[in-house]
Structures are given as structure tokens and as C-alpha cells.
Amino acid sequence: MKLLEEKILNEGKVYDGDVLKVDGFLNHRVDVEFLNLCGKEFYGIFAGDGVNKVLTVEASGIGIACLTAQYFHCPVVFAKKSKSANQSADVWQSCAHSYTHGTDNTITVAKEYLGKEDKVLMIDDFLASGNAFNALADICRQAGATILGAGAVIEKTYQGGYEALTKQGIRVESLARIASMSKEDGIKFC
Amino acid sequence: MKLLEEKILNEGKVYDGDVLKVDGFLNHRVDVEFLNLCGKEFYGIFAGDGVNKVLTVEASGIGIACLTAQYFHCPVVFAKKSKSANQSADVWQSCAHSYTHGTDNTITVAKEYLGKEDKVLMIDDFLASGNAFNALADICRQAGATILGAGAVIEKTYQGGYEALTKQGIRVESLARIASMSKEDGIKFC
Numbered sequence: 001m002k003l004l005e006e007k008i009l010n011e012g013k014v015y016d017g018d019v020l021k022v023d024g025f026l027n028h029r030v031d032v033e034f035l036n037l038c039g040k041e042f043y044g045i046f047a048g049d050g051v052n053k054v055l056t057v058e059a060s061g062i063g064i065a066c067l068t069a070q071y072f073h074c075p076v077v078f079a080k081k082s083k084s085a086n087q088s089a090d091v092w093q094s095c096a097h098s099y100t101h102g103t104d105n106t107i108t109v110a111k112e113y114l115g116k117e118d119k120v121l122m123i124d125d126f127l128a129s130g131n132a133f134n135a136l137a138d139i140c141r142q143a144g145a146t147i148l149g150a151g152a153v154i155e156k157t158y159q160g161g162y163e164a165l166t167k168q169g170i171r172v173e174s175l176a177r178i179a180s181m182s183k184e185d186g187i188k189f190c
Numbered sequence: 191m192k193l194l195e196e197k198i199l200n201e202g203k204v205y206d207g208d209v210l211k212v213d214g215f216l217n218h219r220v221d222v223e224f225l226n227l228c229g230k231e232f233y234g235i236f237a238g239d240g241v242n243k244v245l246t247v248e249a250s251g252i253g254i255a256c257l258t259a260q261y262f263h264c265p266v267v268f269a270k271k272s273k274s275a276n277q278s279a280d281v282w283q284s285c286a287h288s289y290t291h292g293t294d295n296t297i298t299v300a301k302e303y304l305g306k307e308d309k310v311l312m313i314d315d316f317l318a319s320g321n322a323f324n325a326l327a328d329i330c331r332q333a334g335a336t337i338l339g340a341g342a343v344i345e346k347t348y349q350g351g352y353e354a355l356t357k358q359g360i361r362v363e364s365l366a367r368i369a370s371m372s373k374e375d376g377i378k379f380c
Contacts, residue, residue: 029303030252030266032259058249062220063256063266069222076220076253113219 001041001175005189007034008154014181018156026153027060027125035067035153038175042123042151043071045173049148051121053077053114055140057096057107057132061124064153068123077114079107079136092142096135107135111143118145127152127174130161137170149173156181157190191231191365195379197224198344204371208346216343217250217315225257225343228365232313232341233261235363239338241311243267243304245330247286247297247322251314254343258313267304269297269326282332286325297322299329308335317342317364320351327360339363346371347380 013021025031051072056065057079065076082105091108098105114120122136133150140147150165155174165172177190203211215221241262246255247269255266271286272295281298288295304310312326323340330337340355345364355362367380 023300024303025265028267028270028300030256030259030268032256032266033263035256036260059252059268059270062249062252063268066220066222066225066253066256067260069220070226070257073223075215076222077218078220078249078253080218080249110213110218113214 001038003034004038004153004176008176008178009187012187014183014187016183018181020154020156020178020181020187022154026064030063032063032067035064038064038153039068039071041175042068042121042173046072046121046149046151049121050119051148053118053120053145055079055109055114055120055122055136056124057081057136060126061132064125065123068121068151072121077109079109079139081105081107092139094135094138094142097129097131107132107139109139109143114139114143114145116144118143119148120145121148122150123152124150125153127155127161127165127172128159130159130164133161133165133170137165137168151175154178191228193224194228194343194366198366198368199377202377204373204377206373208371210344210346210368210371210377212344216254220253222253222257225254228254228343229258229261231365232258232311232363236262236311236339236341239311240309241338243308243310243335245269245299245304245310245312245326246314247271247326250316251322254315255313258311258341262311267299269299269329271295271297282329284325284328284332287319287321297325297329299333301333304329304333304335306334308333309338310335311338312340313342314340315343317345317351317355317362318349320349320354323351323355323360327355327358341365344368 054069093108149171152174244259339361342364371377
């Protein structure tokens with residue numbers, strides 16, 4: 001998505017530790033009108049597949065997930081992060097490692113909100129190593145839901161997330177695919 | 191908002207500890223089409239006031255904030271919750287007590303995303319004691335931003351939040367105002 005690549009080049013900042021800061025439009029300040037265009041783009045990609053639920057993880061995924069779901073006329077379910085790994089009869093749960101924060105999070109979805117009847121589009125702000133999407137996919141399988149695909153606004157293609165998901169048979173679509181980035185050489189797209 | 195009251199009566203569940211569970215449409219599963227109507231309602235109330243930023247707190251506020259901001263054609267900023275209370279030169283921060291979780295959260299907003307030029311509508315899913323809105327208002331004052339109002343989807347009118355905010359001169363508008371609730375007698379609106 002050309003407009004998104006331009007926005008990343010104009011507004012994104014590369015930090016040590018392979019961190020791309022795009023919190024001016026994606027995950028702190030949310031450029032709602034721009035993310036609406038991203039949502040429409042996801043709709044263009046997955047329309048016709050029968051998506052009836054958009055699944056994401058709190059907190060950064062919620063904005064783009066809600067804006068995207070509007071086009072599909074379907075609800076969003078956002079998985080909750082919890083420090084405790086207590087097993088509960090009422091939730092599907094899985095473990096996601098956070099690349100940014102270096103922590104393991106148990107994520108949970110109430111069983112009543114995800115089931116066999118659901119055709120799920122997973123949406124998140126970033127795809128890097130794929131840990132968040134992996135955990136969401138795990139939860140979908142527990143629920144017996146159909147996984148139609150994973151949509152990320154920005155993908156770091158060199159961190160293995162695409163491979164980790166596609167080898168499970170999951171369709172992966174990212175709106176901007178970063179091939180490399182560094183403070184010195186800037187951001188290169190695929 | 192009559193439709194919202196009906197939805198709360200139909201789908202909400204009252205639990206011990208004065209907890210109203212509406213996570214079937216508001217804060218776990220997000221009924222995007224319905225919350226769009228709520229966003230439009232907020233627009234009807236605050237249109238013409240010059241809102242140029244919608245401010246909320248992660249995570250439950252983000253969905254309704256993004257859907258509302260679409261009508262104002264402005265961005266959302268969501269305050270981040272952090273366990274640490276480390277003072278940073280780069281953020282505005284305040285302390286919010288969570289009624290639901292019984293914890294104190296430091297919430298932060300990057301200084302670059304909130305300033306004197308901002309005319310802020312604060313949006314959240316619930317208004318109870320007003321702690322989250324209080325912290326957001328505190329952050330707005332630190333930033334020199336103008337507070338145009340506080341909009342909550344659901345207000346529990348008997349917990350003092352309305353009074354705590356209006357005595358600071360903040361306009362408070364809630365789409366559904368609960369006068370009382372209990373497992374025995376159900377939910378009564380004002």
C-alpha cells in the first residue's frame with residue numbers, strides 16, 4: 001500500500017533494537033482517517049471470503065481492528081492480556097511473547113465470543129515473529145473457528161512471522177512489508 | 191440513548207460487587223455497528239465545539255474512541271497504562287485507580303501528541319467514580335489543552351464521577367445513565 005509506505009517513511013522512526021516507532025499514527029496517536037483507508041484495503045483483500053469476526057489483541061490492535069470490521073459489517077473480539085496463567089473453564093487461552101516488551105503474556109478470549117460458527121480475520125498493527133498471531137490462531141483452533149487469514153498493517157519480513165504462519169496454512173497479508181531497516185540506511189520495503 | 195438502554199437491558203449482566211458486564215458489545219466483543227451509532231450520538235452532542243482530538247485510555251476506550259473520532263474527522267490519542275511511575279521528560283502522566291481491578295495505574299501520554307492547540311473530547315466506555323476521566327483531565331491540564339467534555343457510553347450515576355468532573359467545570363455527557371442496579375431488581379435508568 002503505497003500511501004502507507006510513504007507515511008512510514010515520513011513519520012516512522014527507527015530505534016536501536018530493531019524498533020520502528022510509528023506511534024504518531026498507529027499505536028498511541030491513532031490517525032483514524034488514515035487507518036480507515038487501511039481497513040478498506042483489508043476489505044479489498046478479504047472481501048468475499050465470508051469474514052464474520054475480526055479478532056485482535058489488546059491494546060494496539062483494537063483501533064485498526066474496529067475500523068476494519070466496519071467494512072465487513074461484523075464485530076471485533078479483542079483477546080485480553082493477563083499476567084496470570086490460571087486456567088479457566090470459560091476462556092480460550094494461549095501464550096504470546098511480546099517482542100517489544102520482552103514479556104510473555106497469556107491472552108484470553110471468552111468462550112462465548114468465539115466458536116465453530118466464526119470465520120475469523122485476525123488483524124494486528126505489526127507482524128514480526130508472529131507470536132501474537134500464533135496465539136490468536138491457537139485460540140481459533142481451540143474454539144473450532146475457521147481462520148480466513150492474518151492481516152497486519154506493517155510486517156517486518158525478516159523476523160520469520162510470515163513463514164511461521166503460512167506453514168500452518170494461514171493466509172498472511174500485510175499492507176507494508178519492510179525488507180530491512182536501520183538508523184543509518186533507513187527503511188527499505190520489499 | 192434509548193437503543194443503548196435496551197441493549198444494556200437485553201445483554202448486560204449484573205454481578206456482585208456492583209459490576210455490570212457488557213463485554214458482549216462494549217469491551218471484549220465489540221459490536222462495531224452499534225458503537226458507531228454511539229459515536230454518532232457523541233458527535234450530535236459535541237459537534238460545533240471544535241473538537242480536534244479524542245482522548246481515551248487503553249484498552250476498553252479505544253474502540254469507541256476510534257469510532258467516535260471518525261465523525262469529528264480527528265485523531266485519537268490513547269493514554270497508555272504503565273506499572274512503573276518513573277517520571278519521564280517526554281510524557282504527561284497521571285494516576286488512575288481502576289474500580290474494576292482494584293489497582294492504581296499510571297497513565298501516560300507522549301508530550302508530542304497532546305498540547306496547547308488541542309481541543310479535547312475525552313471518551314471512555316464507563317463513568318463510575320470518574321478516576322480515569324480525572325486522570326485524563328489532569329493530563330490535558332498539564333499539556334495546556336482545552337477540555338471540551340467527557341463522554342461515557344455508560345454512567346453509573348451513584349458513584350460520584352459526574353460530580354467529581356462537573357465541579358472542575360467539565361461538561362459530562364453519558365449515553366446511558368444507570369440510577370441503580372442489582373441482581374434482584376435489575377437495572378434502572380435515570
